Amino acid sequence: MRIATELSPSRYSPTPRHEERHKAKVDRIARQLRQRTSTRPASFKKKTPPHQVPKHGDLRRGDDKIDLSDLDEILEIDPVTLTCTVEPAVTFDEVVQATLRHGLVPIIVPEHKTISLGGSVAGCSIESMSFKSGGFHDTCLEYEIITAKGDVLRCSPGENPLVFQMIHGSFGTLGVLSKLRFRLVRAAPYVHMTYETYDTLEAFQQAIFRHSTAQDVDYMDGQIFSATKHVLCLGRFTEEAPYTSRYDWLKAYCESIPVRQEDYLSTYDYLFRYDRGVTHVSPSSLVGRALFGKLVHSDSMLRAAHRFHRFLPKQNPSVIVDVFIPFSRTAEFMDWYHQEVRHYPVWCVPYKRVHDYEWLTPQWWSGVQDPLFLDLAVYGLQQPPGRNFYKEFEDELLRVNGTKTLISYNYYDEQTFWSLWNRDTYQAVKRLTDPDNVFRDLYTKTCRAALGLEGDSKN
Numbered sequence: 437m438r439i440a441t442e443l444s445p446s447r448y449s450p451t452p453r454h455e456e457r458h459k460a461k462v463d464r465i466a467r468q469l470r471q472r473t474s475t476r477p478a479s480f481k482k483k484t485p486p487h488q489v490p491k492h493g494d495l496r497r498g499d500d501k502i503d504l505s506d507l508d509e510i511l512e513i514d515p516v517t518l519t520c521t522v523e524p525a526v527t528f529d530e531v532v533q534a535t536l537r538h539g540l541v542p543i544i545v546p547e548h549k550t551i552s553l554g555g556s557v558a559g560c561s562i563e564s565m566s567f568k569s570g571g572f573h574d575t576c577l578e579y580e581i582i583t584a585k586g587d588v589l590r591c592s593p594g595e596n597p598l599v600f601q602m603i604h605g606s607f608g609t610l611g612v613l614s615k616l617r618f619r620l621v622r623a624a625p626y627v628h629m630t631y632e633t634y635d636t637l638e639a640f641q642q643a644i645f646r647h648s649t650a651q652d653v654d655y656m657d658g659q660i661f662s663a664t665k666h667v668l669c670l671g672r673f674t675e676e677a678p679y680t681s682r683y684d685w686l687k688a689y690c691e692s693i694p695v696r697q698e699d700y701l702s703t704y705d706y707l708f709r710y711d712r713g714v715t716h717v718s719p720s721s722l723v724g725r726a727l728f729g730k731l732v733h734s735d736s737m738l739r740a741a742h743r744f745h746r747f748l749p750k751q752n753p754s755v756i757v758d759v760f761i762p763f764s765r766t767a768e769f770m771d772w773y774h775q776e777v778r779h780y781p782v783w784c785v786p787y788k789r790v791h792d793y794e795w796l797t798p799q800w801w802s803g804v805q806d807p808l809f810l811d812l813a814v815y816g817l818q819q820p821p822g823r824n825f826y827k828e829f830e831d832e833l834l835r836v837n838g839t840k841t842l843i844s845y846n847y848y849d850e851q852t853f854w855s856l857w858n859r860d861t862y863q864a865v866k867r868l869t870d871p872d873n874v875f876r877d878l879y880t881k882t883c884r885a886a887l888g889l890e891g892d893s894k895n
C-alpha cells in the first residue's frame with residue numbers, strides 16, 4: 437500500500453495528483469481490456485495471495501491476467517463523514533492501521549490481514565460485527581467499475597443500483613472493481629472480551645438473539661466444541677485495559693476461547709486474532725511455535741499453497757467451507773452435522789439479514805423467515821475415501837434452505853446452482869458489463885474452472 441505523501445496526517449483526502457494517478461491506473465486497465473485480442477478467459481492478479489481455498493487443477497491459474505497490484509492506495513479517510521475511499525488491492529491490515537490513527541475502523545474486518553478490500557466485495561467477507569451490519573459490502577456506499585469493454589461505471593444505491601448490488605459475490609465475473617467508498621465506525625483502543633458457555637444449541641442461540649436485539653456488545657462470534665459445549669465470544673470496546681494478551685507467537689487466540697472467562701486485546705490484535713487460524717493453529721507444539729510461530733500465518737500459508745499448487749491433493753482434499761443457515765433452521769443443520777461430520781470446533785458468526793440480496797433468487801428468499809443467519813465455518817475436515825463432504829454440505833444446505841460462499845470446492849450442477857443464484861439479475865448486469873463473457877460466468881468460474889473442468893455454460 438502507498439499512502440500519498442501529499443496527504444495531510446489528520447485527514448487523508450485526494451489531491452489532484454492523487455486523482456491523476458488513480459485515473460492513469462484505471463486508463464491502463466481499460467486500455468488493456470479494450471485492446472485485448474486473446475480469446476482466453478481473463479481474471480485478476482494482485483500483490484497478495486487469493487484467499488480462496490487452493491485447488492489442485494484450478495484452471496483460473498492459466499487465465500490471461502489483468503494486474504491490479506498497483507491499485508493499492510488509500511485515497512481518502514474522512515473522520516467527519518466516517519467514510520474511507522480506497523483502491524481495491526489495499527488490504528484490511530493496511531486500512532485498519534491507517535484508520536486506527538483516526539480512532540476509526542471499517543465496520544466489517546475479515547480476520548486475515550491480507551484479504552483485499554476489492555476481493556472482499558467481489559468474494560465475501562463476514563466477521564464478528566456481521567450480527568449488526570451483514571457483510572463488508574453492506575457497509576459500502578459506492579464503487580467504480582471497469583467493464584470488460586473498458587468503460588468506467590460509477591455505481592451506488594442511487595446510480596446503476598443493480599450493478600452495485602450484484603458486484604458482491606460476482607467473483608470477478610462482472611468487471612473490475614477499481615475504487616470503493618465505505619463506512620467507518622469509531623473504535624476504542626482496546627476490546628474487552630467475555631466468554632459465555634452454553635450446554636445446548638438452543639441456549640446458545642437464545643443468547644445470540646438476546647445480545648443482537650439488545651445491541652449491548654460491539655462484536656459477537658462463537659465456537660461450537662461439541663453438541664454440549666458452545667462458547668459465545670463477546671467483545672466490547674474499552675478505553676482502558678488492565679492488561680492485554682498477545683496471540684501472535686507462542687499462544688493462539690482460538691485455544692484461549694474454551695478456557696478463559698475474559699480477556700483484553702488491543703483493537704488491532706482483536707480484529708486479526710484469527711490471522712494464524714480460526715479453529716486450529718500450526719504448528720501446535722510449543723517448540724514448533726517457538727521456531728516458526730511468527731512465520732506461519734494466513735498469508736504465508738496461502739502464498740505457499742498457491743506457489744506449490746502442483747503438490748495439492750487431487751483426491752479427497754481437506755474441507756474448508758462456510759455456510760449460511762437461517763437461524764430457525766440451525767438446529768436441524770447441527771443435528772445432521774453432529775451425526776454425520778463431527779469435526780470441531782465449528783466457527784459461528786451471527787449475520788444480520790440487512791438486505792434481501794439480488795444475487796439470490798426470490799424463491800430462495802421466500803424460504804427464509806429469519807432476521808439472522810448463522811454463518812458456520814469448518815476448517816481442515818479430513819475426507820475419508822468414498823465421501824465427498826463438500827457435496828454432502830451442499831445437499832444439506834438444500835434441505836435447510838441455506839447457502840454458501842463460493843470460495844471453496846463447489847459441486848452444484850448448473851440447474852441447481854441457478855435455482856439458488858439469480859440468473860435473471862446476473863445476466864442483466866452481465867449484458868451491460870461483460871457481454872462477450874471475457875471473465876467467464878459465475879457458474880463456470882466457481883463450479884467448473886475452479887475444479888479444473890473445461891467448458892463454458894451458456895450465457
Ligand SMILES: Cc1cc2nc3c(=O)[nH]c(=O)nc-3n(C[C@H](O)[C@H](O)[C@H](O)COP(=O)(O)OP(=O)(O)OC[C@H]3O[C@@H](n4cnc5c(N)ncnc54)[C@H](O)[C@@H]3O)c2cc1C
Pocket residue numbers: 479480485486487488489490504524525546547548550551552553554555556557558559560561562563606607608609611612613614714756843
Ligand atoms: C482459509 C480461509 C479462511 C477464510 N476466512 C474468512 C473469514 O473468516 N471471513 C471472511 O469473510 N472470509 C474468509 N475467507 C474468504 C475471503 O474473505 C474471501 O475469499 C475473499 O473474497 C478473499 O479476498 P482476496 O482479497 O483474497 O481476493 P481474491 O481471493 O484474490 O479474490 C476473490 C474473488 O474476487 C475477485 N476479485 C478480486 N479483486 C477484484 C477486483 N478488484 N475487482 C473484481 N473482482 C475482484 C477475484 O477474481 C476472485 O474471484 C477465508 C478464505 C480462506 C481461504
